[in-house]
Amino acid sequence: MPPEAPEDLAPHEAAQWARRAGLPLEGDRLDAVTVTANHIQAVVATLRELDFGDVPPASAHAVGPEVRDAAV
C-alpha cells in the first residue's frame, strides 16, 4: 500500500518540527516558512506514487553505466 498523501502543516506544527530540528522559528517567520514547506511537500509527495521495490538511492558518483555485479 502506498504511503498516504501528507497533510499540510499548520504554523504551530511547523514551529514544533523546526524546534525538533534545532531551528527556532520566530513568530514573524512562521507563516512564510509554513507555506513554503507545504508547497515543497506537495511537490515531492508525487514520489509516493512510485513502488521502489529494492531500488537503492542514487549514488552521487554513479553517473556512468551502472555496474550491477559487485565482483566486476
Add this chain to the structure above:
Amino acid sequence: MRPYELTLAAAAAAIRAGELSPVELTDSVLERAEAVEDGLHAFVTVRADEARAAATRAAHEIAADGLRGPLHGIPMGLKDLIDVKGQPTTASSAVRVDHIADADSTVATRLADAGAVLLGKTHTHEFAYGLTTPQTRNAWDAERVAGGSSGGSAVAVAAGAATFALGTDTGGSIRVPAALNGVVGLKPTYDLVPRHGVTSLSWSLDHIGPVTRTVEDAALVLDALTGSDLPGQSHLLHHDGDLTGLRVGVPRNYYFDRVTPDVESAVRTAIDRLRDLGAELVDVEIPLTRYVQAVQWGVMVPEATSYHERTLRATPELYAPDVRVLLEAGELLLAGDYLRAQRARTLMRRAWARMLDAVDVVAAPTVPLTAAPTGQQSVEWADGSVESVSDSYVRLSAPANITGVPALTVPVGQDRAGLPIGMQLIGHPLGERTVLRVGRAYEETRADAGRLAPGAGTVGAPTPPTAPGSPAPAPTVEART
C-alpha cells in the same frame, strides 16, 4: 575588430601569431567591462590591476617559453562561488562578508596553470539558490532578467566583458543564463570537472562548466578544466561538420510542451539543420517526466539546507528573503522524502540510459521562454496552466542534473522581441565530445555564431528582423505579477 570582440579561439590564434598581446587583450576587455558594468552589474569585483599584472606575466612567459595553450593570456571571470586563494568568495551574499578563501579551488588552479588571466568574480543568485540573479541585468535588454544562477558569468561573456567565464549548474544555472543571454554554456557530466573549492548548493546535483561565445571556445575551456589539453585528447576533435550516421533524438513529449511558439520554432528549425548536415532524427519518449520537479526538489532542498545548517542558525538575517525561506523550509522535509527522491533518481537514470541507447544526443529547447521582464513572477501557458518564471526556467534543464549527463546550450536565433533562444544538446555520460561535435557543426552553419549582445547594458531589446509577409502569431505567454 577590437580585441574584446574576439572569441577565445580567435584571441588565442592572434596571440599565437604574435598579432595580439595578452596585455592588449586584457586592457581591451577591462575597458569594455568598465563601460558596460554600470548598466549590467555582472561582476562582484573586478581586479583590474591584478589582471593587468597577470597579463604582463603571461606576455613575458609566452615571449620566453612559448604558449602553454589556447588559454594562455586570455581574460576570464569566475562565478563568485569559486575559491581563489586570498580573495573573498562572496556567493553574492552578506553571509560571506568576511570570507577569504585560504586555497585555490581545483578549477582555479587548472585555469591558472593554463595561463588564463582572472579579471574578477561574477555575480550569482545568492548561494546559487535561484534562477534570476536579481543584481545583474540581461545583456540584451537591461529591463529583463539575466537568468541564473550564473547570471554574472553569462552576462559578462555576452557583453564582451570577459572572453570566457565559469559557472555552476545545479538545475540549469549555466544553461539558463547562457540561453537567455545568447551565449554557449556547457554542463559537463557529473564530477568530470572537480567541485573541490566551489561552494555547494546541492552536492549531488552541482556541476561546474564553461560559459563562452562559441562551442569551440567551450571545448577549449573544458580541455583545460579536465587536463585534456594535450594533443589528441581534446574534447573538440577536428571534423568537417558532416553529421552523417549521427542519431539525434527529438523528444515527443515534455521538452516541447508549454514552450513559447518562437522557442519551439527556432529549435525545430535548428534540429532540421542538424538533419541537413547528415544526422538522422529519431523520435524519443522522455521517461518519468511527471517526477522531474519532485526529484529535483526532493534532492536539492535538503542538501542545500544541510550545507547551510550552521550559518542559518548563526546569521539567518543576512540571507536574502527568498533564499532564507527555502533554507528554513528545508528543515521541515523528512528523510523519507529525500530517500524517495534519490531512489526515483536511480529509476530516472536507468530509464534515461535506455532512452539514450537509441540516439547519440537529444536536441531540445534549453528554456521554454526567453528572458522575462524583471519583476515578472509567473507565466500563463496556452493550456491555461500558470507556472512561476523560475519553475519554467528550470523545467527543461533539471533532467540533465538529475541524471548527470552532459548538456550544452547553443544559441539558435531570437524571438519576435529580439531576445536570444537556446537549443540544448544532451548526451551520454562522458559524451562531451559528441555533444560538442554536434554543437560545433550547428554553429558553423550560422553567420552570427559568437556574436556579442547588441547594445549591452541598454534598456529595450534590439529590433528583430521581420520576415516580409509573416505576421507574428499572437502571444501565448503573458506576465502575471
